Amino acid sequence: MRGLTWDHPRGYAPLDELTRLDLAGANPYGDVPEPIEWDRQPLEGFESEPIAKLCRTYDVMVIDHPGLGAATGALVPMEELFTAEELAGLRFAGRSYESYHLDGRQWALPLDAATQVAAARPGVVVPGSWPGVVEAARSGRMALCLGGPHAFLMFCAVTCGDFLDEEAGERALELMAGLLALADPALSLRNPIGVLDAMAAGEVDFCPLLYGYVTYPLTFSDAPAWPGRKPGSVLGGTGLVVSRRRIGEICDAVRAHLLRLTSEPVQGTLFPATGGQPAARSVWTGGPGRRAPGATVGPPAFYRDTLATMEAAWIRPRFPGYIALQERSSALIREGLLAATPARDLLKTLHEEWRTP
Incomplete structure (x- = not known):
């Protein structure tokens, strides 16, 4: 499988570490049918490269929500990959999840939260x-x-x-x-x-x-x-979108990757350890299951001291x-x-x- 992310360690280091663990054998964060080989693009690529064009090459992409409006025809909505119960069980910081909801469908799962x-x-x-x-x-x-x-x-x-x-x-x-x-x-x-x-x-x-x-x-x-x-x-941050190009062949693998990337262990442990900035709400609020052994109670200062802003952040337009x-x-x-x-x-x-x- 081929994936595309952005070329800052925050964008690629957690993903590369998961792939490394997949190739090494049993992955402590959970096994997947096949690994993703991640390419990188400059941060400015979010604005300069249309998502629909990238869908011709990549199976999974890390994207910014303002580009959704021109790309939905090339993407698989999350409702086709997950049950309503699975989607309802996900919790993300602020309005991150909502920012990828357009025309009545959910087009991405938040991976990284920022504002x-x-x-x-x-x-x-x-x-x-x-x-x-x-x-x-x-x-x-x-x-x-x-x-x-x-x-x-x-x-x-x-x-x-x-x-x-x-x-x-x-x-x-x-x-x-x-x-x-x-x-x-x-x-x-x-x-x-x-x-x-x-x-x-x-x-x-x-x-x-x-x-x-x-x-x-x-x-x-x-x-x-x-x-x-x-x-x-x-609101900023990034989300995971899925291309339609090979979905019939790789549906199970895509599901496994997205569920793992949004899981408690990956968001709360692997992401902080590798320089990521998780989208999971529990990381920002200091909820259970997110703290490393011996860590102080509550979220790190970065999340604690900016949570009110994250909760109030405005979602940009997403029209073509x-x-x-x-x-x-x-x-x-x-x-x-x-x-x-x-x-x-x-x-x-x-x-x-x-x-x-």
Whole structure:
């Protein structure tokens, strides 16, 4: 069987370890009819490579939910692989499971859970409100995360998903412009991995909003919120989809792999041990069956301190063409912020982009 995942250790290390154990003989996490040989693509491949095209080559893929809308014709819905009781027994963090539900069908099982949160060097506290972040940025070394799609995703988070609302949109762009003026300009144009690498190297003290990675030796906390509101954040993470190309031949093997990958032992033990970031809700809440022997009660700080944000995270649109629109919108916002375009004018341009067929 052939599989495709992303080329960060968080995306491939747990999967490669399972394959290694399969090839070595009896796998302590459970046997499968045949192993999966995993290929890797860059993180940006989630946006650039259509899922339907990849389905011609791969049996199982790790994907991001916004690409679902253009791909469902090439995928096997989970209802064709599992019973209603099996699906009902699965529990995932936040709205991860819901993010792969489209047109009345479940198209993927969550593998990895993530959302935008605040990150800082140990000992640095990121304020919990956006006005507080502005004040902290005046005296601290801050970076934003505006590379690739992340300028638009930050905009969506700051508007709490109401990105077409004029008042919310203008306020968000004004905030982003003010923060960028106080931030490290070069680091702020990186993607989350680039910003986190710089932070771990001591080049910057904090970033108020970016996708969290549990493996970094940094402090993560809930995303900032507007006073009186829940944290604004855009759901990320990845899910497992199944191609229709050979499903008649490999249905039993696919079932075995997906059940094992979402199982308690794999999500709660193998994933943390190999640098993964599990989607299972129990990992995030510290539920039973997830702690290693001798571990303290409760989830690790990364999960505990960002759970509220995960629970409140907004699900992006998944209609065909959304990913390209997300990319164009992000470029518009990033270029507008760098050019100091007035928020009202920038928002008007953005809204025109969304009204264009």
